[in-house]
Amino acid sequence: MTTPDPPPPPWRPPVFGPGQAMLAELMNNHLDPGYVAAKEARDRRGPLPPGRLRVRRSITALTLAVIGVVLATAFLQAVAHAPDAAKANAGLVSDVKNRSAQTDQLQRRAEQLREQVAREREAALASTEAGAQTATDLRDLEASVGVGPVAGPGIVVTAGDGPEPRDPVTGELTNAADPARLLDRDLQELVNALWESGAEAIAIDGQRLTPTSTIRLAGDAILVDLRPVSTPYKIQVVGDPLTMDDHFNGSEVADRFRAYKSRYAIVFSVASASRIALAAATAPVLRYARAPSPSPAPPGSRSPAPHRSSITHRPAAPSSPGGGR
Amino acid sequence: MIAAIALIAGIAAGLLLEPTIPTGLQPYLPIAVVAALDAVFGAVRARLDGIFDDKVFVVSFVSNVLVAGLIVYLGDKLGVGGQLSTGVVVVLGVRIFGNVAAIRRHVFRA
Numbered sequence A: 001m002t003t004p005d006p007p008p009p010p011w012r013p014p015v016f017g018p019g020q021a022m023l024a025e026l027m028n029n030h031l032d033p034g035y036v037a038a039k040e041a042r043d044r045r046g047p048l049p050p051g052r053l054r055v056r057r058s059i060t061a062l063t064l065a066v067i068g069v070v071l072a073t074a075f076l077q078a079v080a081h082a083p084d085a086a087k088a089n090a091g092l093v094s095d096v097k098n099r100s101a102q103t104d105q106l107q108r109r110a111e112q113l114r115e116q117v118a119r120e121r122e123a124a125l126a127s128t129e130a131g132a133q134t135a136t137d138l139r140d141l142e143a144s145v146g147v148g149p150v151a152g153p154g155i156v157v158t159a160g161d162g163p164e165p166r167d168p169v170t171g172e173l174t175n176a177a178d179p180a181r182l183l184d185r186d187l188q189e190l191v192n193a194l195w196e197s198g199a200e201a202i203a204i205d206g207q208r209l210t211p212t213s214t215i216r217l218a219g220d221a222i223l224v225d226l227r228p229v230s231t232p233y234k235i236q237v238v239g240d241p242l243t244m245d246d247h248f249n250g251s252e253v254a255d256r257f258r259a260y261k262s263r264y265a266i267v268f269s270v271a272s273a274s275r276i277a278l279a280a281a282t283a284p285v286l287r288y289a290r291a292p293s294p295s296p297a298p299p300g301s302r303s304p305a306p307h308r309s310s311i312t313h314r315p316a317a318p319s320s321p322g323g324g325r
Numbered sequence B: 001m002i003a004a005i006a007l008i009a010g011i012a013a014g015l016l017l018e019p020t021i022p023t024g025l026q027p028y029l030p031i032a033v034v035a036a037l038d039a040v041f042g043a044v045r046a047r048l049d050g051i052f053d054d055k056v057f058v059v060s061f062v063s064n065v066l067v068a069g070l071i072v073y074l075g076d077k078l079g080v081g082g083q084l085s086t087g088v089v090v091v092l093g094v095r096i097f098g099n100v101a102a103i104r105r106h107v108f109r110a
Helices: A018-028 A033-045 A050-081 A084-125 A129-145 A184-196 A241-249 A252-264 B002-017 B023-049 B054-078 B081-108
Strands: A150-160 A201-204 A215-218 A221-224 A227-229 A233-238 A267-278
Touching: A018 B081, A033 B023, A033 B054, A050 B002, A050 B023, A050 B054, A084 A129, A150 A184, A150 A241, A184 A201, A184 A215, A184 A221, A184 A233, A184 A241, A184 A252, A201 A267, A233 A267, A241 A252, A241 A267, A252 A267, B023 B054, B023 B081, B054 B081
Parallel strands: none
Antiparallel strands: A150 A233, A150 A267, A201 A233, A215 A221, A221 A227
């Protein structure tokens, strides 16, 4: 069935498909078509009677009031809800800071009391010659185990994390394992090498080390005696600066850290200092040891002071399991 | 004039009374806000065009909010709530933009 071709239709603007028509409608006609239709209806039928107009006006006003309430509520909710997490966070941070300040204060008070006890003890022991000798011995022992403050020349070793790994394209921090990050093991090795080089007292970020100190990793933080220290770690060492510098710089650990420094750009430096003052460490918590009941012997004759040779002068190196490069 | 006063009174009332929204309705509040803004800007434009009509305004506002809420509700049930919310916000956002542009042309003649 063939029919003769119809004459070519006159040119028409291209017909949009349904999707395109919808998009064109969306982009071009923003006003509700109801307004135009209502205007036409009004033109046809004439204006509304004043009474009905007033009713409609008041409904419009009511609707606008409702819109106002919605906007205000949304505003209030946005203000109240968005920073909820931030508020909780800030509260926790201030809590932690308060508690830290409290601990510091208690620590200071404990130090004062300890000093007072030491003074009283010395005053009591100074009456006899043997007592004075005991007091001197005691002070030396306290300094070497870290429960007495010390001051003297020494060296300062600074070690810290290198730059965090960044994505080479975006420059954002990546979650990849960071080889330039110091672990508890690194600090332990440094401290052990320093003890080996003749250190007499060591503090990390002001935290004095004792024979029972621990250096441990907890999450991302390194804890020294359960108190966090942060990079760069400043290790202050009291001892003979010359021999320590020589001995430590020649040690295998220092070699390794210098290699880390050139390879991973970690922070590592050794400097000597003419005077370093280190605070006393927290006195160890005695779990099993008990002070003996006061002996009937007069003080000074055969005091219950520990036998000298039973205490090694150099505290044992702190160590802990876990952590690894 | 009355309309502006009513809107401001509504905002003041909302700020002062701090109405609590039931938790179930809270996800729809942002959509309701966008729909309300669309209705308001449409009404202002119609007013400037000289074709404002109270009935159309009220009905368009109520239906906008209801339909937007319904779409989002259905989307939530179907697991595409986020996408449908985006769709509603895009459509209403385009309309708000266009109406504000028209209002601007009326006010600044530019």
